[in-house]
Amino acid sequence: MANLERAPRKSFNDLIYDLIFKNYVWQSIFRTGYPNTPRNQMLAVATNVFLHLHPTRIHRTHVKITHTYCLGGLSFFMFLGLTVTGVLLMFYYVPSIERAYQDIQVLESNVRFGQLLRNMHRWMAHAMIILVLLHMMRVFYTGAYKPPREFNWVVGVVLFILTLLLSFTGYLLPWDQLAFWAITVGTTMVGSAPVLGDESKFLLLGGFSVGPNALIRFYTLHVIGLPLVISIFMAVHFWRVRRDGGLARPL
Amino acid sequence: MVSRAAAAIRTRPRREREAEVLVWPDLVFIEFISALIFSIALMVLSAMVNAPLLNRADPDTTPNPSKAPWYFLNLQELLLHMEPAWAGVIVPTIALVLLAAIPYWDRDQEGQGIWFGTKFAGRLTVFGFTAATMVTSLLIIWDGSLHVVWTENIIRGLGLNSDFTWPGGLDWFRNLRGFDTGIPWESLGFTIGGFTMFDDWRAIPLGIPGTTTDPWLLNLNFPSFLSQQLIPVATMVGLPVLFVLFCKMLGWIHTRRDIALLIFSAFIGVYLTTTIVGTAFRGQGQDLKPPWDIVVLEE
Ligand code: HEM
Numbered sequence: 001m002a003n004l005e006r007a008p009r010k011s012f013n014d015l016i017y018d019l020i021f022k023n024y025v026w027q028s029i030f031r032t033g034y035p036n037t038p039r040n041q042m043l044a045v046a047t048n049v050f051l052h053l054h055p056t057r058i059h060r061t062h063v064k065i066t067h068t069y070c071l072g073g074l075s076f077f078m079f080l081g082l083t084v085t086g087v088l089l090m091f092y093y094v095p096s097i098e099r100a101y102q103d104i105q106v107l108e109s110n111v112r113f114g115q116l117l118r119n120m121h122r123w124m125a126h127a128m129i130i131l132v133l134l135h136m137m138r139v140f141y142t143g144a145y146k147p148p149r150e151f152n153w154v155v156g157v158v159l160f161i162l163t164l165l166l167s168f169t170g171y172l173l174p175w176d177q178l179a180f181w182a183i184t185v186g187t188t189m190v191g192s193a194p195v196l197g198d199e200s201k202f203l204l205l206g207g208f209s210v211g212p213n214a215l216i217r218f219y220t221l222h223v224i225g226l227p228l229v230i231s232i233f234m235a236v237h238f239w240r241v242r243r244d245g246g247l248a249r250p251l
Numbered sequence: 252m253v254s255r256a257a258a259a260i261r262t263r264p265r266r267e268r269e270a271e272v273l274v275w276p277d278l279v280f281i282e283f284i285s286a287l288i289f290s291i292a293l294m295v296l297s298a299m300v301n302a303p304l305l306n307r308a309d310p311d312t313t314p315n316p317s318k319a320p321w322y323f324l325n326l327q328e329l330l331l332h333m334e335p336a337w338a339g340v341i342v343p344t345i346a347l348v349l350l351a352a353i354p355y356w357d358r359d360q361e362g363q364g365i366w367f368g369t370k371f372a373g374r375l376t377v378f379g380f381t382a383a384t385m386v387t388s389l390l391i392i393w394d395g396s397l398h399v400v401w402t403e404n405i406i407r408g409l410g411l412n413s414d415f416t417w418p419g420g421l422d423w424f425r426n427l428r429g430f431d432t433g434i435p436w437e438s439l440g441f442t443i444g445g446f447t448m449f450d451d452w453r454a455i456p457l458g459i460p461g462t463t464t465d466p467w468l469l470n471l472n473f474p475s476f477l478s479q480q481l482i483p484v485a486t487m488v489g490l491p492v493l494f495v496l497f498c499k500m501l502g503w504i505h506t507r508r509d510i511a512l513l514i515f516s517a518f519i520g521v522y523l524t525t526t527i528v529g530t531a532f533r534g535q536g537q538d539l540k541p542p543w544d545i546v547v548l549e550e
Contacts (some may be wrong), residue, residue, distance in 0.1 A: 054278060057271040061364075070285040077286050081293075101307045108304065119297035127293065129322050140353075140515055143363040143374070143508065148263075150354035155264055158352040171320050177549070179264050180308035181317040189319070189326060189339030197340070209310070240373040248364035249264040 004159065014193035053238050055246060062247045065144070071135035075163075085121040086223065093173070095219035097212045100175035126166050132163050144248035152240040155233055162230040169222035172215060183218070184210050264364070294472045315535045324529030325522055331537055332427060333393050334408040342487065348517070353515070371503035372512050378503075379494065379516030386490060387524040394426045395539040406528035430478040491517065 010018075020026065035044035042056040058087045061067055085108035091105045092114065094100065107114040136156060139145055172183045187210065191201035206213025241247065272278075292332030298403065319327050329338035367376065392398060399417045406415040409411055422433030436452040454470040498504050498513055535548060536538035 005323060035275050038273060041273050045274045045279075051275070051279065054274045056275075057268075057273055058278060059267065061268045063272055065281065067366075070281065072284055074285060074289060077289065081290075092495050095538050097308075104304060108301075113300060116297055119300065122292060122302035123293055123296050124301070127289075137519065141512075142366050143368045145354040145357075146360050146363040147354065147358055153354045154351045157347060161347065167322065168320060174304055175303040175308045176303075177308055177312070177314055178303055180310070181314055182319050185319040185327065186315050186323055189323070189330065189335065191336035192335045192338075193340040197336070210308075239287075245263050250362070250364045251264050251360055 051233060053242075055170060055242060058246060059249060060250065068247070069134070069138060072139050074126060075131045075135055078124050079230070079234070081124050082121060083227065085117055085124065088117055089121055090223060095215050096174065097175060097215055100173060100215065104174045104176075110220060125170060129163055129167055133162055136160060142248065146248070148224065149240075149244050149247060152237060155237045155240065159230065159233050159237060162233060166222065166226045166230065169218040169226060172210070172218045173222065175215065177193055180210055182216070187214075314340055315548045315550050316533055316537055316545075318529070318533070321526065321530050325525035328391075328525040328529035328533070334391075334479045337480065337483065350518075353511055357511045359506060359508060361506075362508055367512070369506060369508055369512070371498075371505075371509060375498060375503055375513045376516045378498065379513040380520040383490075383517035383520030384524050387521050388528075390486070391524075391528055391539070396426045397539060399425055408506065427478050427482060429475040430482065434474065436474050 013152055017034070030044070031047050032043040045051045045054055045056045089107070092111060093103045104118070107118060109115075111117075139156065141154065146163040155201045168183075168186060172179045187201050190195045190204060193200060202208065204214070204217065205211070206217050318324060325345055326339055329342060332338070353523075366375055369375075403415055403417060406412055423429040425433060439452060452473045455473055457471045494513055494517055495504065495510055498509075504510060504513070528539075531542040531545075532539055534545040
């Protein structure tokens with residue numbers, strides 16, 4: 001006997017939805033449908049390498065803005081933004097004392113959005129330092145450093161130092177008066193260490209004063225050395241947040 | 252068998268499935284919005300304010316004042332008040348080590364995961380921060396000899412004595428260096444049983460010859476050691492101790508967490524104050540100046 005009831009006709013919206021989310025290509029990229037059911041929502045997080053930094057569920061108190069103020073996440077977001085703008089800056093910049101300053105001038109005047117690019121990189125770097133400090137304060141004042149999170153706090157302190165070093169090494173690169181003398185002052189402080197002071201200063205500058213060797217050292221540390229190291233520490237940091245049982249909660 | 256300490260460390264809050272929410276959408280949404288807000292804010296800022304670019308670097312032209320990047324100006328500020336080795340290296344190293352050591356010292360799991368967490372946490376935080384900010388500012392004012400200028404101006408201004416100057420007898424209280432230059436060290440030697448002790452405070456023989464080449468260790472310049480090392484270090488160690496004792500007296504301190512709250516808040520206060528003073532209140536020759544009077548000269 002024939003079934004007299006016809007399947008309900010698909011609405012226009014459903015058609016569009018199926019077109020986008022139920023086609024072969026989409027499903028080859030994202031294994032799940034659009035995350036609009038609890039199952040798909042959990043799968044969306046668990047099967048995506050980026051979202052997978054998160055657990056699939058978290059305690060209600062931790063999504064309250066006032067618990068973290070998103071400060072750790074925003075620090076990381078600044079790092080990502082700095083990486084993107086930094087790579088773009090590298091297209092235009094050559095770390096030699098003959099070219100560095102001129103390259104920045106050309107970037108500012110002749111490159112479309114060049115000034116904006118430089119500004120973004122600069123202000124994000126400042127923002128990152130402030131955000132990391134604020135993040136540290138939020139972790140401290142919520143008592144989230146306590147066991148079992150001691151080690152992640154230490155990793156955090158290392159991240160703070162690396163953030164400062166990244167910013168400091170970048171400071172020299174425009175090779176203007178501000179850069180030159182700030183690094184001169186900064187490295188003189190290093191030189192005053194009671195042990196190995198002069199040696200560390202020499203190692204950092206590749207000489208006795210800020211010059212071409214210092215520029216290439218700072219550049220290399222800034223664009224590859226320190227970013228690699230901080231990425232490793234961030235990976236450990238995020239991993240430990242998960243391993244230590246998510247964010248701290250009262251017993 | 253697991254020791255009690257180890258067992259305590261493993262304690263974890265019970266998982267409350269019923270109080271959990273899904274990361275997608277609850278958390279991902281918040282992250283997305285906060286990232287968006289920051290992107291827009293930074294875009295707007297970058298469209299409005301340009302990153303500084305001065306003249307090309309010139310090793311022969313020194314700007315006065317020369318300053319490190321702002322996030323190191325707290326250290327550069329310390330540099331004005333003590334031996335460079337302390338300010339530039341030893342103090343920051345110790346500070347970072349102590350910072351990293353907090354969780355190994357304050358191990359009680361009580362009060363984790365909530366803001367502040369102890370009964371007097373709010374007061375300790377406010378007190379630590381405010382008191383440290385005020386004490387640091389006063390110390391900076393004193394070492395900048397502003398109290399000398401102000402006293403002179405007030406006494407002259409009130410017409411009490413129109414050419415009043417800071418009394419020579421109080422030269423030692425002009426600033427930190429006063430302990431070095433304002434005290435007649437030359438006349439402070441004394442004789443015991445025919446031996447002259449300390450006839451030269453500026454070169455007290457200390458070192459065992461041959462064991463060190465460091466002249467500092469061979470001959471101690473006591474007045475300089477006093478003003479550039481002993482007093483600054485004693486201040487940095489002593490004030491936190493006094494803070495803790497004071498709050499204990501008030502009955503605000505019951506656990507290590509309380510001490511940590513107090514000292515950390517005081518640390519933040521000092522960190523901020525020195526950064527702000529170093530950034531906005533130091534003019535030529537690193538003299539204290541209001542921000543609107545600061546001009547950078549190239550020399
Ligand atoms: C580049 C710098 C840093 C990045 C990108 C970063 C990122 C994060 C993120 C995304 C979280 C998750 C919770 C949140 O957002 O608050 C977190 C948690 C945490 N961070 Fe950081 N962090 C950094 C620096 C630091 C510093 C300087 C410290 C401390 C000295 C620290 C200590 C911790 C601890 C202990 C947790 C666990 C908090 C809890 O359980 O509630 N981190 N971090």
